[in-house]
Amino acid sequence: MHSDRTASPLLKVLAWGGLILLHLPLVVIALYAFNTESAAFSFPLQGFTLQWFGKALSRPDVLEAVWLSVKLAAMATVLALVLGTLAALAMWRHQFVGKDAFNMLLVLPIALPGIITGLALLSSFKALGISPGMLTLVVSHATFCVVIVFNNVLARFRRTSQSLIEASMDLGADGWQTFRYVVLPNLATALLAGGLLAFALSFDEIIVTTFTAGHEKTLPIWLLGQLTRPRDVPVTNVVALLVMLATVVPILAAYYLTKDTETVAGSSK
Template sequence: MHSEKASVWLKIAAWGGLVFLHFPIFIIALYAFNTEESAFSFPPPGLTTKWFAVAFSRADVLDSILLSLQIACIATVIAMILGTLAAAALYRRNFFGKESITLMLILPIALPGIITGLALLSAFKTLDVSPGVMTIVIGHATFCVVIVYNNVVARFRRTSHSLIEASMDLGADGWQTFRYIILPNLGTAMLAGGMLAFALSFDELIVTTFTAGHEKPLPIWLLNQLTRPRDVPVTNVVALMVMLVTMIPVLLAYLLTKGGEDVAGSGK
């Protein structure tokens, strides 16, 4: 009886936490359909979809969305390449300085964003690099690499090395072993890491603020909109789109990796 009461309280606490976390998101989604232009009366006096047409007809909104998509795609590709190569180099061999290299890989996402942003800004100024799209991409890639690395190195550790040895014993060269043995085992981990990296890059604000210069990707556009109360409905529409764009890759990444322990050749 006592355990049943504890279970009920735990469920109540869990649902309460979920409501607390997601209620602000629900409010933003609701007010994206609000008929009023600037007032925040609850419940909304009416619902409409006209603000979606207004938002996607504005050039500044479209330019910010396209810029953020461009940055996120480039940063994700860089992260997938560097993260996978780093995982391949570090997962199995022990050597002097390995822990230091691992720490350096993980540090950008462990540090507060403001520290990473300041460090990148100082480095770019020292190298006399003008802020722009490429500096934003470099800034995002520094923490996106960690996401891909963690996914891929975990899959490497679950992949039996005897499969690679058997492939080489049967006469396969390095490319064939990579194509038929390693890549099929790493595919979902790489894709999941890339999706998470894309989601993080698309809505990153703090690092972007320090590295953007005069560029205005979507997070900075949203921040600037806070000073324009008449654009509240349009801002809510764009915020809702950002939440959907970042939520879908996270859900897909979860679905891709939740059965990773059953991948062919995985070791215990």
């Protein structure tokens, strides 16, 4: 029986209205990053200028915060790629007691509210005698970035046929050769997409970072501190725009990398 899947006009209007409502504040920030007037959100816009970009990129505090966030996101992403891939491999290849509980516990850090995760991590670090700093930031960011990598890699594993691995072993390949020449090529785009998403998630994380940063000032923490400095609003808008771009680009890249990979070569139906 034929079913009409065309959305009603009202549903389309509501969907577009929701999208506009969500993205309108971002558009406002982007527009005022080019405003010639230095006052906070004066209306209408007084003109178009790029001077605030030059001022933002010449400020040492901005550059230090950007570099710290990039370095933190890169380290957390690498750690998440290793741990998330190993966890996905264990879930895919082996049956063990508490497998479902392990899966739930792995996803829990990103499912819980950020304030709960931040408090739990801070309490754990204090109990272990570890002072908040770069180490605690990397570990705390990796705890929720692992989930992103784990979900991407596990989904790809589940679409990969076991017969490929068995055929590789039958042809004389050892475990490392099978992983390198059979498993890894199938995982390549999933790993890249998971890494890009994990980097974007870590780069703009603020809630967990507030609890575990100590004296470190990442870019989101720098932006939070700028709320008390109205004279710096144009520079703040520029930095916020750059953060949005740094977050959106990896997400779009991850989407385009994985949108055509529903069927993997050799996958079984």
